[in-house]
Amino acid sequence: MMSRARALPLLTTTLACVAPALAQNLDLDKVGGALGGTTTMQLAGNPGEFYAILLDYQEQSTYLPALGVTLDIRDIYASLSFNLPGFSGVTDASGAASASAVIPNDPALASLTLSLQAVAYGSTWSVSNLVRITPQAAGTFAPLRSQPAVPISGGGVVAGADNELLFVGGSGPVAQTLRTRTEDWSAAGATFGVGLLSQTTTLADGRVLFTGGLDLLTGQPTAAAAVYDPATQTTTTLAMGTARAGHGASLLGNGKVLVTGGSSALNLSNPLSLFTGILVSTELFDPATDTFSPGPNMLEARAMHTSTTLTNGNVLIAGGITLIPFLNIPTVSATAYRFNPSNNSFGFPSTFGGGRFLHSAVALDNGKVLLCGGINIDFTQFLTTLNIQDLIINTRTDCQVYTPGILNFGTFATVNGMQEGRAGAALAALPNGGALMAGGFQLAIDAQTQTFVFGATATADVLGQNTITATGSMAAPRLFPLAVNLPDGTVLVVGGGGNAEVYQR
Secondary structure (H helix, E strand, C coil): CCCCCHHHHHHHHHHHHCCCCCCEEEEEECCCCCCCCEEEEEEEECCCCEEEECCCCCCCCEECCCCCCEEEEECHHHHHHHHHCCCECCCCCEEEEEEEEECCCHHHHHHCCCEEEEEEEEECCCEECEEEECCECCEEEEEECCCCCCCCCCCCEEEHHHEEEEEEEEEEEEEEEECCCCEEEEEEEECCCCCCCCCEEEEECCEEEEECCEECCCCCCCEEEEECCCCCCCCEEEEEEEEEEEEEEECCCCEEEEEEEECCCCCCCCCHHHHHHHHCEEEEECCCCCCCECCCCCCCEEEECEEECCCCCCEECCCEEEEECCCCCEEEEEEEEEEHHHHHHHCEEEEECCCCEEEEEEECCCCCEEECCCEEEECCCHHHHCCCCHHEEEECCEEEEEEECCCEEEEEEEECCCCCEECCCCEEEEEEEEEECCCEEEEEECCCCCCCEEEEEEEEEEEECCCCEEEECCCCEEEECCECCCCCCCEEEECCCCCCEEEEE
């Protein structure tokens, strides 16, 4: 291996054939990190600059007098930049460069963090941001390198500059930022704390809308709403027209937010309260005026359903607890409707296999929508006896995949094969129409106390091409976890119990 004394002169000598250019801050990023897989470093700078990407397994402030810059890592392995393809060279006409390397499939590397930084020369030397890579076996979960100071439970996520992610609402009044390139957390000001069964919706202008849920003090559905502006770190408190918990809220193609259904009277200590106060009404939030206005009624009242924005700006409303029209008898919905903002109306119903509520939904990258698991209830015996123990509860092990059609029609296909029933699972879309389904719970009623029992799970499954396969389990069971796709291709799972974990594809 080339010594440090020889590596630095080689960097400087290489510049002799490089035309000087205006130096600027370099931007270094990463994709990958799986053991036995390819990891790619992506560099953005000025066109025609000489560059070198340096790496080390220790971080230490290192001043390089020959270059006039200070690194966050040691430079003792600088010679590797000239032996690994793409780790040194000249940026292209757009100022970009990339370098790829295969991480050996050695489990011992899973406990090692590699730190990388780039230097480049235009008219002067410049140095990039720091990037960390923690190798991990594909198909497994591993703890995030650092953990948030305040646990996260629900809320929403906003993408920021430099691949930072802002987590809001799920840590009470505290907003937190994750710098994904280094896996470091920091406080990000005060925000709005949400309760269980609330909704968090990112607006087209980058602000975040919070609506309803169970009030943190009373435990009852609330009409409270708020808008958080990440740019100014300010929160504006609002109010919907109706108290709602277990409602839906989705961004429409016209920039407004459709708020649907929910329950106006819910007590989690009383299972029978699930079937009262179910709303048929909707509201529309206009971000131009920060106001709510009544929307069209749904064709069926529903709560604890899903609401998913489609690629054309329509919204798919699916499942939930509902009432049989005219009879007002509770049942679990197996129907879905598409809301079209252009005519402010719901289209014709589509049906799917098996009613479900408290399921999860995510828009896939192929334009389809995944409905994962959920809970079904057989009311047959209960409606005769009105004995809560006669409610037959089933946590579903199947998924439904929705394919949009023309004129607000669409079709569902059943995909079986989850390891166990999941309600309230974390979902993250994966490439080629796939998805990660992690955690969640099975629901039951305690015969003695006649209250809900939530059996959280740590297992995870992956949706492929019309198939579901088991993947690695998380370190801890999670109830209503949150999954977030990270810029490097991994998936972060937080909330519901345990530390933040990263899933490596």
